[in-house]
Amino acid sequence: MDSSPVVIVLAAGAGSRFHGQGHKLTQEFGTSSVIGTTLTNAILSGLPVRVVTTAELEPHMLQWVPPDHVVRVALPDDESEWGMGYSIAAGVRASGQAPGWLVMPGDMPLVQPSTLRAVAAALAEHPVAFAQHGGRRGHPVAFASELYSELARLTGDTGASRIVARYPAAAVNVGDPGVLLDLDTPDDLAALQALHGEGGGAGTAR
Numbered sequence: 001m002d003s004s005p006v007v008i009v010l011a012a013g014a015g016s017r018f019h020g021q022g023h024k025l026t027q028e029f030g031t032s033s034v035i036g037t038t039l040t041n042a043i044l045s046g047l048p049v050r051v052v053t054t055a056e057l058e059p060h061m062l063q064w065v066p067p068d069h070v071v072r073v074a075l076p077d078d079e080s081e082w083g084m085g086y087s088i089a090a091g092v093r094a095s096g097q098a099p100g101w102l103v104m105p106g107d108m109p110l111v112q113p114s115t116l117r118a119v120a121a122a123l124a125e126h127p128v129a130f131a132q133h134g135g136r137r138g139h140p141v142a143f144a145s146e147l148y149s150e151l152a153r154l155t156g157d158t159g160a161s162r163i164v165a166r167y168p169a170a171a172v173n174v175g176d177p178g179v180l181l182d183l184d185t186p187d188d189l190a191a192l193q194a195l196h197g198e199g200g201g202a203g204t205a206r
Contacts, residue, residue: 005120005142006098007042008091010084011035011053011061011106012073025106026060027189030196037109039064045116052091083157092151103160104140110178110195116140119172126170131179138179
């Protein structure tokens with residue numbers, strides 16, 4: 001395992017507000033797709049990357065990362081356990097020897113590689129760190145290896161917010177508005193595409 005924290009890209013959600021238009025993560029974005037751009041930016045950070053996804057979306061992920069960097073998850077027997085927390089736990093367990101993890105949703109294609117590096121660096125002195133822009137908390141959120149047992153037990157859709165609340169968390173101020181910008185609807189996608197066209201994102205197809 002690389003000595004750097006692992007970027008865990010969460011790409012197992014339903015993308016339900018894009019009914020009839022395909023999954024939101026596979027929508028065209030610049031010369032790539034939403035998830036393709038997110039993953040490209042993560043790879044350009046120089047940090048190791050793992051993407052947590054479903055069997056349905058796995059073929060799309062394999063355009064960007066090798067098979068051993070894909071963590072495939074299935075709907076648990078108890079559907080109430082499904083959600084961001086469940087995906088984070090799967091990604092952390094699959095890279096358990098890492099010195100830490102940066103968690104980032106797959107629908108945030110404008111987060112810059114330099115932002116990922118800055119947040120990762122903060123783990124050298126803090127158990128939890130997060131990107132902040134204009135005084136607002138965003139993604140990625142980073143966790144040191146000492147929090148493995150708590151992260152690996154997460155379930156449901158609450159993510160790791162309770163862990164963030166229990167430990168001293170460092171805000172890493174970045175000049176990157178992408179840390180605040182995700183997409184849930186076609187209107188969100190159009191807005192992010194406009195920003196990307198103005199130079200707001202680094203990802204390109206490879």
